[in-house]
Amino acid sequence: MAERLSARAALALVTDESTFTELPAPSGEFPPDGPLGWQGYDASRARAAERTGEQESVVCGTGRVEGTRAVLIAFEFGFLGGSLGVRTGDRLEAAYAYAREHRLPVVPLVATGGSRMQEGMLALTQLQRVARQSALTREAGLAQIAVLRDPTTGGGWATLGAGADVTLALPGAQVGFAGSRVRPADAEPAAYTAEAQFAAGAVDAVVRPGELRGVLGRWLRLLTRPSGAPAPVPAPLGAPDPPATGWEAVSRARSPQRPRAAAYLDAYFTHRLPLSGDRCGGVDPGMLCGFGEREGRTIAYAAQDGTATRPAGYRTATRLIQLADRLGIPVLTLVDTPGAANDAEAERQGVGAAIADLFLTVAAARTPVTTLLIGEGGSGGALALAPPGNTWATPDSYFSVIAPELAAAILKRPATEIRPTAEQLRLRPQDLAELGVIREDR
Known part of the structure; x- marks a missing residue:
């Protein structure tokens, strides 16, 4: 199993030193115990905040990766399993909007168990918000490069992870739509790994932590240089003369x-x-x-x-x-x-x-x-x-x-x-x- 990095540790792993700046979190009122009035939900959020130092399950901001500026979205799995709720959706929507306004690529550093049960269907509909923001960012011609951490499951995998233009994963990370507690009893654990997803064509590369910044930086440089000129024709490497017959x-x-x-x-x-x-x-x-x-x-x-x-x-x-x-x-x-x-x-x-x-x-x-x-x-x-x-x-x-x-x-x-x-x-x-x-x- 891969090491479970906190959101801040994941950001430090990929960003150049002292370049990350957190975006302000959108403000808004939240009813007691959330939209469903789920008893004890406020207390759970308070404990998660005390334990992680975060106010929500994502940290969004801008930073440089090997010199290329990007919007980074880092999930905090320690905050209610990195789950997506309405306030998570608010932050994600604001981060994508900032990326389009400033013409920046988006890098989700995903570690999530899925949608937040305490907010019911309102939590699940955040996937529609994420999909919409991703689609708008595609239309704007901006790259999205996802990094899959441990674990990446549920709707977070099915939107931010699998929906990215390029998908990288850390070795041994649990990756799959079904989380470990909802799979069939006879499910083979090895099928729900970064390596298995790579073999199945759903992940572009499995990258060791020590190499991640360099690989991500090269991807960002490559995907942020548009050009209208055609690719030059390569020179022939074989026979110099045309065949006689x-x-x-x-x-x-x-x-x-x-x-x-x-x-x-x-x-x-x-x-x-x-x-x-x-x-x-x-x-x-x-x-x-x-x-x-x-x-x-x-x-x-x-x-x-x-x-x-x-x-x-x-x-x-x-x-x-x-x-x-x-x-x-x-x-x-x-x-x-x-x-x-x-x-x-x-x-x-x-x-x-x-x-x-x-x-x-x-x-x-x-x-x-x-x-x-x-x-x-x-x-x-x-x-x-x-x-x-x-x-x-x-x-x-x-x-x-x-x-x-x-x-x-x-x-x-x-x-x-x-x-x-x-x-x-x-x-x-x-x-x-x-x-x-x-x-x-x-």
Whole structure:
């Protein structure tokens, strides 16, 4: 189990020294024992205040994280389990409004057991207030980066945590919608951890406490630098000359020695941070997504790594491009896949819908999307990442409506006709340029 930090300790962990300034708490009258007249509620609040030194379950303010100013919201679990009540909602709403007014990113440091029972449904409706504030902040083009502490459960997880643009978690933190006292008796505790949520694609990274300020600071810098200029096209890392034949193009693209996406990303970026998972229970290691720095600019990336892309991969790329579009950050996509995964499990996971969503996201993006074909470009599963009119190709790549072997099979041609079929498909980079599918200029 992770160490349970107080709100002030969590703030000290992530903010630069002496930079945190608490925002004034909204004022207002509160009826005796709260809106439900819950007997003993005032006494419970008084004991919580004496024990923690706080007047509510959240501490809100501004501070710098590795030099970047942000609005920080730190939950105090020692105050009635970090639960959300009406006064909590007042503070959260004021903090988000301040962030929008001053154009600052929002960093919730979450540690909560959920909504406050002593305030009944009025407490639960604070989740609607939080969701509204989060939506307004998204519309304003401001980043939200959540840090999950121990525990993060209930509505706090389902809004401030899972609803953030980027979600980081401390090792061993209890994370899940169901708190420990309301789960089924036979529930497996390991499923309700930061590590399990990372494996399921709901958390982007599990970060050790000593590294949290540095990682959070890098994320804040990356996500607060909009730019209208397109991402530069990466230089080819493999073969310098175009292939002589269609089959040579296919053979080059399939060669194990050809540079893959990770090599291109390492050469392109000074440093980068990954987004992980589709927020629907899936992770595809063959789709590398994240944000990186190049020549002082932030560029988002979604890169296929040579495998058949799973539905989770397409959904993660969609998530990445939508986030970059909201923040005004240009996108680089690298295409390299034999095609979309076509097994039964991929169909059950909605591969067609996942590809459709990615096509629509790329088509609707207002931020520029630059694409480089670096290997295989297998059918619609590859084309979904490529915007029309802004796609390039390396000399060791090909793009095709279908693989030559499958085309020959559909046409009932013998195996000896596979290579001529590759010629007919006109899939070489120079063919694609002549057809207007890719650009030649750089």
